Each structure stands twice: as C-alpha cells, then as structure tokens.
Amino acid sequence: MTGGTVGAGEDAPASGVVVAVDGGGSKTDAVALTLDGELVAHRRGPGSSPHFEGLGASVALVDGLVQHVAGEHPVAHAGLYLSGLDLPLEIEQYAGAIAGLGWAARAVVENDLYALLRAGTDAPDAVAVVCGTGVNAIGVRADGAVVRFPALGPLSGDWGGGSGLGEAVLWHAARAVDGRGPDTVLVEEIERRLGVASVPQLIEELHFGRRDSSELTALAPAVFGAARAGDGVAIALVDRQAEEIAAFARASLTRLGLLDRAVPVVLGGGIAQSGDERLLDGIRVRLAEAAPRARLSVVLSAPIVGAALLSLAAAGAGTAALERARAAVAAAAAEAAVLVP
CATH class of the missing domain: 3.30.420.40 (ATPase, nucleotide binding domain)
Structure with a gap:
C-alpha cells in the first residue's frame, strides 16, 4: 500500500493500542484495539473529509477522536483512512499536518477506499x-x-x-x-x-x-x-x-x-x-x-472494519487477532448506526 507514513523510522512500543480511523463526508469512526484484536473503545463523530471540512478542521476532529478512543493508553500504531485524500499531495499534506501530534509518531495516512476494499x-x-x-x-x-x-x-x-x-x-x-x-x-x-x-x-x-x-x-x-x-x-x-x-x-x-x-x-x-x-x-x-x-x-460491513484490519496487520497482529477484531468492530459499528444514524 502506498500512502503517507509519519515517523516510519521509529520502533513501535512494546505495549499500547492500535487506533484505526475511517473518515467520510458524513461521519467518522475511530476504534482502539489491543494487538490481540480486543476492542478497547469506539467513537463516532461527524464527517472529516478535508475536501468538505478543510485540512485544519479535519485534523482537529480526527485528533479528538484518536485521543478519546486511546484514552490513557499509548498509541502503538494509527491508521487513518479518510475520504478527500485522493491525490498524493493531499496525503503528504495530511501526514505533515498530524506530524506534531503525540500519537502520530507511528501513523499511516491513506484514502478511505483502502478501508472499504479490506472490509470487503x-x-x-x-x-x-x-x-x-x-x-x-x-x-x-x-x-x-x-x-x-x-x-x-x-x-x-x-x-x-x-x-x-x-x-x-x-x-x-x-x-x-x-x-x-x-x-x-x-x-x-x-x-x-x-x-x-x-x-x-x-x-x-x-x-x-x-x-x-x-x-x-x-x-x-x-x-x-x-x-x-x-x-x-x-x-x-x-x-x-x-x-x-x-x-x-x-x-x-x-x-x-x-x-x-x-x-x-x-x-x-x-x-x-x-x-x-x-x-x-x-x-x-x-x-x-x-x-x-x-x-x-x-x-455491508462498515469501512471502519477494514481500517481496523489494515491497522492491526500493519502493527503485526496475527490471523486470530484479525478475526476477533472483525467481529468486535463490526458489532460496535452496527450499534453506533442504530444510535447515531
């Protein structure tokens, strides 16, 4: 996969959570998971596409969601899959905009289509x-x-x-x-x-x-x-x-x-x-x-499922963890769709 990688040369911490974000034009989902695929937290927010919201507003929204789901846990890896990142320059700009955030030392930035593809x-x-x-x-x-x-x-x-x-x-x-x-x-x-x-x-x-x-x-x-x-x-x-x-x-x-x-x-x-x-x-x-x-x-699965699978795989999770995460994230997204359509 191509995309923007922030702090790629640093080693991931031995402990912490893996955070995945799927951001579209109308809503944004974020999850935190252990490397074993256990769901730690899920949060849904409004749309975060930089095409519609602007780069600064999108980064601020995603930053808030990442911090919320990570809580007190260090972020071992973050995968951000957002609509509106369609050109290489847009991906580079977004990666640059999050570079100073504490959780972004080990982050991948890509278009949300990768999340949809992996969900399917x-x-x-x-x-x-x-x-x-x-x-x-x-x-x-x-x-x-x-x-x-x-x-x-x-x-x-x-x-x-x-x-x-x-x-x-x-x-x-x-x-x-x-x-x-x-x-x-x-x-x-x-x-x-x-x-x-x-x-x-x-x-x-x-x-x-x-x-x-x-x-x-x-x-x-x-x-x-x-x-x-x-x-x-x-x-x-x-x-x-x-x-x-x-x-x-x-x-x-x-x-x-x-x-x-x-x-x-x-x-x-x-x-x-x-x-x-x-x-x-x-x-x-x-x-x-x-x-x-x-x-x-x-x-039919929410794209955040694909974002979670991609993020866990990038962090080194095994097959059993990926299957556990698929079920947990799909259930959380389905519940959120009922509560916040």
Whole structure:
C-alpha cells in the first residue's frame, strides 16, 4: 500500500493500542484495539473529509477522536483512512499536518477506499467502488500495481453519489416546473423532503446562500423510490448511476489488465448499500459486458472494519487477532448506526 507514513523510522512500543480511523463526508469512526484484536473503545463523530471540512478542521476532529478512543493508553500504531485524500499531495499534506501530534509518531495516512476494499475482501487482485456522498474507486493487483482516480467531481469527470443525484433532481425539477422538461414526481419530493413551498423558492434560497447545496443530498433516496414507481426521469437517473459505477470498475480492471480474471468488485457507500434492484442489476449487466468473470458484491460491513484490519496487520497482529477484531468492530459499528444514524 502506498500512502503517507509519519515517523516510519521509529520502533513501535512494546505495549499500547492500535487506533484505526475511517473518515467520510458524513461521519467518522475511530476504534482502539489491543494487538490481540480486543476492542478497547469506539467513537463516532461527524464527517472529516478535508475536501468538505478543510485540512485544519479535519485534523482537529480526527485528533479528538484518536485521543478519546486511546484514552490513557499509548498509541502503538494509527491508521487513518479518510475520504478527500485522493491525490498524493493531499496525503503528504495530511501526514505533515498530524506530524506534531503525540500519537502520530507511528501513523499511516491513506484514502478511505483502502478501508472499504479490506472490509470487503483480502484478495490480492480486487476493485472497490464507493458511491456515497460522491463516487470514487480503487483497484489493486497482486504485484503491487494500484489504480486510483482524482475524484474531484465534475472537474475530473465524476458524477453521482448523493451529491450528484441531488443536484440532478433539482435540475430536472426546475425544467419540469417551467415547461422545458418532462413532468416528474421529483418536484413534489423536493417540496416534501426539503420543506419548501416550491422549486423556484428553493432555487432562490440556494442562489442567495440562505440554504446550502449540501442539503440536496437528502433527495437521493427519492430517486430510487420514484424509479420503482415508474417515473421516467428517476429511472434515467438510476440507470445513469449504474453506468457510472460500472465505468469505474471497468476502467480499474482494464488499466490493471484484469478484465478476463475472476476479480472481486466490492461496492460500498450509502447509495450502493441501498439495495436498489434496478441499480445493482444495472451495474452487474454493464460490468459483465466487459468483465464477465468479475464477482460483484455489496460490502455491508462498515469501512471502519477494514481500517481496523489494515491497522492491526500493519502493527503485526496475527490471523486470530484479525478475526476477533472483525467481529468486535463490526458489532460496535452496527450499534453506533442504530444510535447515531
């Protein structure tokens, strides 16, 4: 694995806890574990993506979570897997920003896609695609080759996730209201879900900064419900999302030369995990056209499970410890999802 390593030349202490952090656009999970895989503490906080929060705010949030879960224990190793660290420079900047923190002497900084990938598979050849707030992917090969994407939104050719779907809903609704586009039940969904009297009112409030465009992500679930009810606009959006996810996987396999291999392709993120049949069937059909032996699956385990496994392995934990940690962290994350959705 590539990534930013802080204080790599120092020996790890003989005792202490291993801390793992998985940070996304909407939430951040942190766990502390013993080297035997026993869960010491788990804490969930708000999103920590430096793309959305800024570098300083992200570091402050992660620092607080690490200190909370570590408590009085020294940190033998810390693995930080965060969304928004898509370019090598961003990883270097983050590693530099945490370098002065007491627990960061033995830390690895990487993109959260590694955590999703490890939560879904330990295969040496594999691809992971996340479709949550945004979309991104990673592909790895047994010889160490890695495929990554800038994931900078429209600037780098990305579309979809909760953010992209929400913006598309408003785009189509605006055209439906003024007659430029077909009618769609998504107009009523906007009014109901965002509590506005009309689509033009929402557009005005967004334009003058009285509301934030991030609120549009709340519209994503409406797309799948409307598609199941037969709404033509919603159906087209679901199909477009399926094509975008398949395109990430297809491109990863192509660049790694693995199109003819039985490679696991794991999907994560709220959109992918919604279980929508049209979306998943669409991805499966499109991917099979280029990579008929690819094995598509949805990762139901929280990415913090993968972050914990990667961090423990980096600290030298054995197989039994990894299995113990998988069960304990998965249970803690599931409980947190109920208490703090």
